[in-house]
Amino acid sequence: MYQQIQGITQKPVIKVINTHFHWDHWQGNESYAAQNPKMEIITSEKTKENMSKPDAGGGGVPYIEKQIANMPGEIDKLKADILKETDAAKKKNLESNLQQAETFLQELKQMKPALPTRTVATTLTLKEAGREIQLHALGRGHTNGDLYIYLPKEKVVATGDALIDWMPFLNDGYPEEWVQTLTALEKLDFTQIVPGHGDVQPKGHLAFFRGYLSDLIDAVKKASAGGATLAEMQTKIGDQLAPKYEAGMSKHTLGRYRDRVGQNVEMVHKKVVLKA
Numbered sequence: 001m002y003q004q005i006q007g008i009t010q011k012p013v014i015k016v017i018n019t020h021f022h023w024d025h026w027q028g029n030e031s032y033a034a035q036n037p038k039m040e041i042i043t044s045e046k047t048k049e050n051m052s053k054p055d056a057g058g059g060g061v062p063y064i065e066k067q068i069a070n071m072p073g074e075i076d077k078l079k080a081d082i083l084k085e086t087d088a089a090k091k092k093n094l095e096s097n098l099q100q101a102e103t104f105l106q107e108l109k110q111m112k113p114a115l116p117t118r119t120v121a122t123t124l125t126l127k128e129a130g131r132e133i134q135l136h137a138l139g140r141g142h143t144n145g146d147l148y149i150y151l152p153k154e155k156v157v158a159t160g161d162a163l164i165d166w167m168p169f170l171n172d173g174y175p176e177e178w179v180q181t182l183t184a185l186e187k188l189d190f191t192q193i194v195p196g197h198g199d200v201q202p203k204g205h206l207a208f209f210r211g212y213l214s215d216l217i218d219a220v221k222k223a224s225a226g227g228a229t230l231a232e233m234q235t236k237i238g239d240q241l242a243p244k245y246e247a248g249m250s251k252h253t254l255g256r257y258r259d260r261v262g263q264n265v266e267m268v269h270k271k272v273v274l275k276a
Contacts, residue, residue: 002031012036015126017135018043018116019160019196020143021050022172023059023067029114042124043116044137046145051115061113071105120147138185141178142168150188157185158194163209165198166255170267175217182210198252212245220268230269234262 005013013036018026020043029041043051051060078098085091126133134150142162149158161169163182186206193201219240223233238261249257 001028002035013039015040015042015128017041017147017149018047019147019149019158019162020044020145021047021059022143022161023063025160025196026051026059027064027111027113030112033114040118041114041116042118042120042135044145044147045119045121046137047143047147048116048119048145050143050145051113061115064108064111064113068105068108071101071108075101075105136185136188139177139181140174141181143172144174146181148185150190152189155189155191156194157188157190157192159185159196161196163193163206164195164255165201165205166252167249167257167260167264168209168213169255169260170264170271173267173271175213175268175272179210179214179217182206182213186210197255208245208248212241212249215241215244216264217268217272220265220273224269224273230266233269234265237265238262 002013013032016029016032016039018029018041026043033039033041053060053062075098078094078101082091082094082098085094120135120137122137124135126135132152134152136148136150137146138148140146142160146160146162148160148162151157162178163185168178186203191203193203193205195201195205216237219237220233223237228236238258241261242257246257249255
């Protein structure tokens with residue numbers, strides 16, 4: 001990504017904003033910091049805390065060591081899958097994945113994590129060469145430290161994984177608060193969403209994504225009150241919500257509806273029903 005930026009402008013990157021602590025959204029900090037030691041790395045206070053926690057399952061500094069330990073096994077599995085695969089297109093995809101995995105492992109071994117140098121408690125407005133950039137910590141959702149980047153003139157919001165173009169990952173999330181936080185985000189005047197994953201979306205996608213979370217929570221609560229087991233809920237609710245959400249949540253090979261709805265049901269049951 002840094003190389004792509006250099007293809008547009010040779011000016012140094014002076015600020016990097018981390019939306020949350022999951023590894024795929026901050027481990028690239030060092031690529032920018034290496035080019036400009038004075039660069040600021042900005043995130044929310046909670047996200048900076050999470051990056052240093054030993055138990056931050058989705059991506060703090062200690063997670064790098066876990067990745068280094070786990071990657072050789074993943075590489076061996078990819079090699080075995082390549083030997084077994086007979087479909088040429090699938091084999092080519094696996095070979096590409098193997099090359100990426102091997103390169104990634106070498107990067108991890110050499111990594112010097114670049115942590116945030118500045119934090120946001122609630123809001124912060126940056127003025128850069130006449131461009132206004134607002135940073136908003138609107139509440140808990142995908143994590144306890146989600147940060148939204150809002151460009152009021154351009155009417156664009158970048159959301160990290162608090163709003164994406166496929167099924168949400170709820171393991172570090174706060175489902176009920178997430179719905180409320182997205183409602184707070186909706187009040188900003190924007191027309192386009194740059195999500196943490198997937199394609200750029202119109203503002204209307206927010207209502208669809210929030211609707212899935214809301215309907216999922218309601219369905220789990222109702223099924224649990226009716227005495228359904230977790231396994232029964234995972235099947236029943238997956239089918240129940242499919243007509244409204246499966247097509248829209250299955251546009252990408254990653255994070256498809258059927259691949260993740262069972263896990264989503266389990267997380268809502270754990271975080272909303274059992275916690276209550």
